[in-house]
Amino acid sequence: MAPIAFFTALIFMLSLKLSLVTGSAAYCGPIEATDRDRIQFALNLEFLEAEFFLYGALGRGLDSIAPSFAQGGPPPIGGEKANLDPLVGRIIEEFGYQEVGHLRAIITTVGGIRRPQLDISAQTFAEIFDAAVGYKLSPPFDPYLDTVHYLLASYVIPYVGLVGYVGTIPDLYNATSKSLVASLLGVEAGQDAVIRALLYEVANTPVLPYDMTVADFTNHISELRNKLGGCGIKDEGLIVPLFLGAENRTDSNILSANPNSLSYARTPPEILRIVYGTGSEYKPGGIYPRGGGGNIAKRFLAKT
Template identity: 70%
Template sequence: MANRTCFSAFLLLLLPLEFIAVMGVTPPLPLPECRPIVAVDRDLVQFAFNLEFLEAEFFLFGALGIGLDDLAPSLALGGPPPVGGRKANLDPIIRRIIEEFAYQEIGHLRAITESVGGVPRPQLNISAGAFAAFFNRAMNTTLSPPFNPYANSLNYLLASYVIPYVGLVGYVGTIPNLVGRTNRELAASLRGVESGQDAVIRTLLYLRANETVMPYGVTVAGFTDRISEIRNRLGRCGMKDEGLIVPKQFGAENRTTSNILSADADSLSYSRTQAEILRIVYGTGNESRPGGFLPNGGSGRTAMRFLATRN
């Protein structure tokens, strides 16, 4: 009987959701920790500030050595300056690309502020130490010397691999829950640029996928695998992240091992909830326990709502 029950459950997994509904069987709901929160549009859109601030400051400092307080201080709304940002040792082409990304992030902050109002910039930690801690956890070892995102172009691209993709899947998860058409259009536009940034970063890394990152003895592709794995573990809601090279069964139409655009079996973007995003950028796997790149927690009502549940 146990075997028959398990076999029946397995068959249900293979059936299209529409057919299951016709049979009168309700598909299983996501686990509570993987369900979207209920909130008004303003709060859902403003949650994106946490990633947009993080990207803006990291890209600005990496390319120019200065941050939002120098270029658009009014958008910070009095929030504390970031910790540890500095100009990266980038080659001219990468520096130009990152500078463009930085200006795009300023535009995103302005567009969200004009649409739904701003929130103060949260305390950000974009120091080499914060990235070193993240990479140590991803690689399940203590890298020696500590990983430094500002040391060279390759390190900076690997560090950049950590951030825009998280913002992209966050927008994908948010858009279906927005009621207002204007807010949906804004989030979709922001998602478009985030996906473009992520694609550029992944393409630049793919061109060097088999190159060994010195002095660690691990290839670029190996690093992206481990970064994607740690984001899946921290997010706690299944596989929504993949490295640059995958087995064919996970490639586009099961025909490619390249994975420049990370996507599901139908080549659709993965989505994450606000809780999943915080678990990743906090680096704690817990949306109520700040740390990592947001040591004091995120800004806005949604992030504060999770902080209020701390034990």
């Protein structure tokens, strides 16, 4: 492991431990909900992924392909076509279509929800990346600028849905519900793995014009998600100290997993704290300026 990468990972872990201490008051236990409500909660992430991938690849979103799925919800704010290389452009386009399929599968199985207001503008992602690194980047981070910037922004999204599905399956009662979520999880995990592998290939490459590498950014983003989630280490960047690598034998971390190489799990409140960017399931913000949709997200909004 290169010395710079080692010290980056070490600093990441030290600052992460501090952030977890300061955020330890968050509730990390289970919540009561029906299968239907738990699966519909996932639509919040599925809508986000569909819009971000479709806009990034095609310059247009869900309303151009399956407008009825939105159930009258407002179109997203600020989506743009990203400046992607041909390979990644094809991958992201496929991901976008996959998300349309996920929406259809959920809607036809348990029913849909109104698409929440999403803000996928460059400004919103700039604020996320500023929060991750701890200061204002200059120029502001632009997810649509090029392939690396877009992949780093994509690193922010599918993993949250993945750990949400892992956390959901044990609490489902119905076999049909479990089968659906397991199938969704398989593809979400694949998307996250592809994004992380593409980023790992350039992990030590500087992200111009910033004085940070791709791996540095992933560590900062993972640290932010752990801090916002408030329930321990459930997220790791692309390069880690050996004691966090698989079997303590590698510093590569292409797949984020626990000491037994099992996926981490998150609850709906944890996910809301992260995607709102506020550290509170009661306080909307960031990509969801008006909060999430469905009964679970609205339950917390009602208490604000």
